[in-house]
Amino acid sequence: MSVKLNQIIQTIEALAPEKLAEAWDNVGLQVGSRQQSIKRLLLTLDITAEVVAEAIEKKVDLIIAHHPFIFKGLKTLSTDGEKGQIIEMLIKNEVAVYVAHTNLDKAAKGLNHYLALRMGLDKIKTLEPSNPALYYKLVIFSPQEASQKIIEVLGKNGAGTIGNYDYCTYRSPGTGTFRPLAGAKPFIGDLNKLSCVSEDRIEAIVAAPDLKNLIAAVKRNHPYEEMAYDVIALENGGLINENGLGKIGVLSQPMAGLDFIAHTKDRLGLVALRGAGKVPDIVRRVAICSGAGADMIGLAKARQANVLITGDLKHHDGQRALENNIWVLDAGHYGTEKWVTDCFRQLLEAGLPDACPEMIVAESARDFIVNY
Ligand SMILES: [Zn+2]
Incomplete structure (x- = not known):
C-alpha cells in the first residue's frame, strides 16, 4: 500500500502536533517532500550512517526517527563530513526523513503513555502538564x-x-x-x-x-x-490538559520492590537496570519519563510515586533520590526510548487502517552505551 508522505505526517501530528515540541527542538520533515509516495518505511530511534545504509539496502522511501538528525543550524552540506555524506545518500536514493521528538514525548497519548501502558499502569495521568493555565x-x-x-x-x-x-x-x-x-x-x-x-x-x-x-x-x-x-x-x-512530560499511574496488582525490578526488566526488555534510593516494600504508584527525566524526581515524590523510572541518571541525581526518599530506576535513555519504533508502528496502524505502508524496524539502530 502506498500513501503520500503528507498523509503519514498528518496521522502522526494528529496525536503529536509540532507545536507541542520544546522551543530548542527541531522536529518535522527534515529531508524529502510531503508529496512523495511512501510504500515502505523504516522506524528508528536515531539516524546514523548504518541506519541510512540499511534504509537504502531495504529500499525504503522514508525513515521516521525520534531524535532529530538535523538538530542545530546546519551550516554546510559539504560531503567531506559525515552529515553531508548522509544527506547526499538520502537525497540520491530519494529517502525522506521525518522526526517526532519532544512533541511525541509530550503528546497525551505519545511515547510516555505507550511506556506507561507497557509497564502495566492504570489510571494514567501526565506527570508535568505543559502550559497548564493556557x-x-x-x-x-x-x-x-x-x-x-x-x-x-x-x-x-x-x-x-x-x-x-x-x-x-x-x-x-x-x-x-x-x-x-x-x-x-x-x-x-x-x-x-x-x-x-x-x-x-x-x-x-x-x-x-x-x-x-x-x-x-x-x-x-x-x-x-x-x-x-x-x-x-x-x-x-x-x-x-494531558499533554506534557512523563506519566504517573498505578499497578493493578501492587508488588514488592524486588519483584518490580524483575517486572521492569521484563517489560522494557533490559539486561541491566541501575537504581538509587531505598527500595520500597510495596510498589503501587509508578512515575515514568522517557529519555533523561531526572528532573522529575521532585515531582514524582510530590505526586506520591513509589518509584520513578527514567534514563541517564547521574551521580547527583542518585543523591537527590536518597535525600528525597524516593526510589529511582535508570532504565537507560536507549532502554526507555527504543520503544519509540513500536509506538510509531501502533500510531500509524491505527491512523491509516486501510492504507498503512510496510513498516520495518531498523536492525542497525543500537544503544551507543555498552555494558561490558
Ligand atoms: Zn531521547
Whole structure:
C-alpha cells in the first residue's frame, strides 16, 4: 500500500502536533517532500550512517526517527563530513526523513503513555502538564438556526476536546437583544429598532494555541455582522490538559520492590537496570519519563510515586533520590526510548487502517552505551 508522505505526517501530528515540541527542538520533515509516495518505511530511534545504509539496502522511501538528525543550524552540506555524506545518500536514493521528538514525548497519548501502558499502569495521568493555565472557555451567542453549524465549526477546529472525547460543547437557549445603527447590515432586524431574538449561548473549552484560528473560523461561519463572544481564562486548565512530560499511574496488582525490578526488566526488555534510593516494600504508584527525566524526581515524590523510572541518571541525581526518599530506576535513555519504533508502528496502524505502508524496524539502530 502506498500513501503520500503528507498523509503519514498528518496521522502522526494528529496525536503529536509540532507545536507541542520544546522551543530548542527541531522536529518535522527534515529531508524529502510531503508529496512523495511512501510504500515502505523504516522506524528508528536515531539516524546514523548504518541506519541510512540499511534504509537504502531495504529500499525504503522514508525513515521516521525520534531524535532529530538535523538538530542545530546546519551550516554546510559539504560531503567531506559525515552529515553531508548522509544527506547526499538520502537525497540520491530519494529517502525522506521525518522526526517526532519532544512533541511525541509530550503528546497525551505519545511515547510516555505507550511506556506507561507497557509497564502495566492504570489510571494514567501526565506527570508535568505543559502550559497548564493556557486553556480558555469560548462562549458564542448564535441565532438558534445557526447553532448546529457553529458547534460543528468549534469541534472541527479543536475546541471541546476533553480526554477521549471531542466536540464537547454546552448549549443553553435565551433571548438576545440588539439595535442596528446607521451603517449596519443586520442579518435579522431593522435599523434603529430594538430586536429580541431567540439565541443560543454555546460554550466550549479551547487550548490557547488554537484560540485565534478558532475565533476566525467561527466568525466566517456566523451569520451576524458582529459576532458576540466571550473568552474566559480557565483556572482548571491543568486538570484538562494531558499533554506534557512523563506519566504517573498505578499497578493493578501492587508488588514488592524486588519483584518490580524483575517486572521492569521484563517489560522494557533490559539486561541491566541501575537504581538509587531505598527500595520500597510495596510498589503501587509508578512515575515514568522517557529519555533523561531526572528532573522529575521532585515531582514524582510530590505526586506520591513509589518509584520513578527514567534514563541517564547521574551521580547527583542518585543523591537527590536518597535525600528525597524516593526510589529511582535508570532504565537507560536507549532502554526507555527504543520503544519509540513500536509506538510509531501502533500510531500509524491505527491512523491509516486501510492504507498503512510496510513498516520495518531498523536492525542497525543500537544503544551507543555498552555494558561490558
Ligand atoms: Zn531521547
